[in-house]
Amino acid sequence: MTTLKLKNLTCRFGDVVAVDGIDLEIGDHELVSLLGPSGCGKTTTLRCIAGFESPDGGDILFDQSSVKGLAPEKRDLGMVFQNYALFPHMTVSGNLAYGLQMRKTDQQEIDRRIGETLEIVQLTGLGDRYPNQLSGGQQQRVALARALIIQPRILLLDEPLANLDAKLREEMRFFIRNLQKDIGITTIYVTHDQAESMVMSDRIVVMFDGRIHQIGKPAEIYNFPATQEIADFIGLSNFIACTVSSREADDQYSVDTATGRLRSTTTASHTVGSEVIMMVRPEVITLHSESAQGTHNEIQGTVAEKYYLGNVITYRIRYTDDAILQVQGQPWSTFEVGDSIWCRFDVERSWILPTGSS
Amino acid sequence: MTRSRLTLLLLIPTLALLVAFLLLPYVNMVVMSFRTPSTSAVFAPGFTTANYLNALLDPDFYYLEILWDTMVLGFWTTLICLTLGFPLAYHLARTQSRIKTLLYFFILSPLLVGVVIRCYGWMIILGPHNGLINNTLKQLNLIENSLPLMFNTFGVSVGLIHVFLPFMILPLLGSIQAVDPALEEASQSLGASRLKTMFKVIVPLSLPGIQAGSILVFVLTISSFVIPILLGSYKVMIMPTLVVQQIMDAMLWPFGAALAFILSIAGGLVIYVYLKLTARLVPGVQ
Numbered sequence: 001m002t003t004l005k006l007k008n009l010t011c012r013f014g015d016v017v018a019v020d021g022i023d024l025e026i027g028d029h030e031l032v033s034l035l036g037p038s039g040c041g042k043t044t045t046l047r048c049i050a051g052f053e054s055p056d057g058g059d060i061l062f063d064q065s066s067v068k069g070l071a072p073e074k075r076d077l078g079m080v081f082q083n084y085a086l087f088p089h090m091t092v093s094g095n096l097a098y099g100l101q102m103r104k105t106d107q108q109e110i111d112r113r114i115g116e117t118l119e120i121v122q123l124t125g126l127g128d129r130y131p132n133q134l135s136g137g138q139q140q141r142v143a144l145a146r147a148l149i150i151q152p153r154i155l156l157l158d159e160p161l162a163n164l165d166a167k168l169r170e171e172m173r174f175f176i177r178n179l180q181k182d183i184g185i186t187t188i189y190v191t192h193d194q195a196e197s198m199v200m201s202d203r204i205v206v207m208f209d210g211r212i213h214q215i216g217k218p219a220e221i222y223n224f225p226a227t228q229e230i231a232d233f234i235g236l237s238n239f240i241a242c243t244v245s246s247r248e249a250d251d252q253y254s255v256d257t258a259t260g261r262l263r264s265t266t267t268a269s270h271t272v273g274s275e276v277i278m279m280v281r282p283e284v285i286t287l288h289s290e291s292a293q294g295t296h297n298e299i300q301g302t303v304a305e306k307y308y309l310g311n312v313i314t315y316r317i318r319y320t321d322d323a324i325l326q327v328q329g330q331p332w333s334t335f336e337v338g339d340s341i342w343c344r345f346d347v348e349r350s351w352i353l354p355t356g357s358s
Numbered sequence: 359m360t361r362s363r364l365t366l367l368l369l370i371p372t373l374a375l376l377v378a379f380l381l382l383p384y385v386n387m388v389v390m391s392f393r394t395p396s397t398s399a400v401f402a403p404g405f406t407t408a409n410y411l412n413a414l415l416d417p418d419f420y421y422l423e424i425l426w427d428t429m430v431l432g433f434w435t436t437l438i439c440l441t442l443g444f445p446l447a448y449h450l451a452r453t454q455s456r457i458k459t460l461l462y463f464f465i466l467s468p469l470l471v472g473v474v475i476r477c478y479g480w481m482i483i484l485g486p487h488n489g490l491i492n493n494t495l496k497q498l499n500l501i502e503n504s505l506p507l508m509f510n511t512f513g514v515s516v517g518l519i520h521v522f523l524p525f526m527i528l529p530l531l532g533s534i535q536a537v538d539p540a541l542e543e544a545s546q547s548l549g550a551s552r553l554k555t556m557f558k559v560i561v562p563l564s565l566p567g568i569q570a571g572s573i574l575v576f577v578l579t580i581s582s583f584v585i586p587i588l589l590g591s592y593k594v595m596i597m598p599t600l601v602v603q604q605i606m607d608a609m610l611w612p613f614g615a616a617l618a619f620i621l622s623i624a625g626g627l628v629i630y631v632y633l634k635l636t637a638r639l640v641p642g643v644q
């Protein structure tokens with residue numbers, strides 16, 4: 001299939017720089033999601049790749065050859081739109097046939113491919129329906145089928161699940177991911193939903209303000225975010241302000257916090273005495289009624305709030321006058337508000353971030 | 359008083375107006391078309407179908423030919439308005455321009471000038487002897503004899519298209535705006551050029567606007583009177599001119615009324631067939 005390369009891609013709308021010189025390489029068969037808050041430039045990037053926006057600078061390459069001057073209809077892409085954009089005056093079959101008719105495929109082959117594709121998206125028998133006779137989830141799958149039936153070089157998905165209800169959205173994540181793996185098509189997935197991008201992606205590209213802030217596998221992005229902004233955007237985090245006190249190993253430092261000395265992990269190097277931020281995810285912290293006496297990182301505090309969520313209990317632990325640690329406890333955990341408590345976590349499960357947002 | 363009664367009460371002035379000045383004259387005209395003609399009065403006593411039969415069964419097909427010419431004029435005016443209006447309406451529907459309001463004003467501008475002044479304006483431009491176009495071409499020695507730009511179907515069509523274009527553009531504008539721009543992008547991403555997208559997606563989906571605009575322009579054209587008189591000068595004979603001639607000049611009220619209803623029925627039939635045909639072209643819309 002196809003590899004994609006963005007070289008210093010820049011796109012402006014008047015004075016606003018929507019995409020600010022991004023570089024990205026996407027390999028064959030890979031599903032990469034562009035993740036970021038609204039206005040971060042992820043959709044504009046996708047539209048530049050599709051040819052709907054013309055970049056002000058940089059280049060876009062499919063398989064090493066530039067597509068910059070190419071009209072959208074010449075790029076051979078499959079695109080799924082947020083509102084599906086199904087042709088309301090055509091049946092499901094008509095929608096699927098459209099791209100093949102443009103390619104002058106003969107009618108027999110069109111019919112065969114429609115049958116085959118409807119089967120893949122589990123809509124066999126619905127070929128004669130009009131889009132407005134279908135449910136949201138079915139329309140979504142027609143949109144996907146319409147994009148895939150032309151056997152495009154690259155599949156572009158622009159927030160395709162945003163209009164579905166929560167349960168269906170979760171099912172469709174797995175469905176799309178499996179389909180993409182089966183076909184092996186290079187895919188770019190734009191979303192602002194971090195859980196969605198975690199589940200579906202081979203790699204995630206985190207974007208803020210038109211720039212790429214981090215590229216990595218879902219686990220890397222989650223466990224070792226490059227900045228506090230990313231850590232904050234993806235999942236829940238506790239941030240503890242601290243000062244580097246000494247280097248303990250290649251990737252371990254001792255740090256001083258308001259509640260005492262702790263140890264943490266990083267791949268960056270920090271000078272002794274510099275201000276840093278320690279990130280601890282709520283689910284890596286375990287709660288204990290007694291201290292482990294120095295074998296782990298520990299913070300002592302008091303249970304301030306307790307919320308039962310079914311699969312977990314969220315505790316909010318006050319460990320200094322103005323600092324709260326959020327912890328996900330087991331649902332059978334019995335600590336109550338007011339209990340004095342030890343919050344314990346592994347050195348390897350905490351992560352040092354530079355101060356400042358970028 | 360209940361709410362529905364109050365609503366009814368509020369409707370009365372409009373209803374009264376419509377009954378007094380539209381329905382009653384119409385009924386009167388229908389009755390008139392079946393009256394016996396008279397040379398000394400508006401009509402003679404008794405009823406007859408002779409008015410209709412005389413018009414329809416005229417051995418020279420004189421009246422049917424004029425009816426046909428009227429329909430042909432309506433057809434071409436509508437088609438040209440649609441062809442000219444669609445790209446304009448599309449541009450206006452999609453533009454992000456800051457002068458959008460000004461563009462609307464330009465579209466509506468033909469309606470801001472009275473029909474007589476507008477026609478005299480066209481006469482200055484199209485006139486056979488001292489008209490702007492003929493004069494200029496003669497001065498440049500490009501032509502020897504004047505081009506027939508006026509007092510013929512061409513001149514009438516120009517005048518009609520000029521003023522009816524807004525009636526085509528406004529309904530089109532509404533239905534093109536209702537077509538999601540993402541559909542155009544979807545079409546392009548599937549390999550359709552912009553032109554193909556226009557004919558396969560935008561035109562079919564704006565069918566309601568095309569129908570509304572076409573009906574408006576067609577009806578206005580086949581019932582137009584002032585423009586055909588001024589720019590056609592009785593050399594372009596269409597049904598409204600004929601009807602007015604029969605009633606005002608020849609004082610043949612019953613026959614004129616019959617001609618008027620033949621025009622109405624024929625126009626209605628054309629519109630009915632048009633709606634049926636276009637609806638079949640685009641099954642999913644409507």
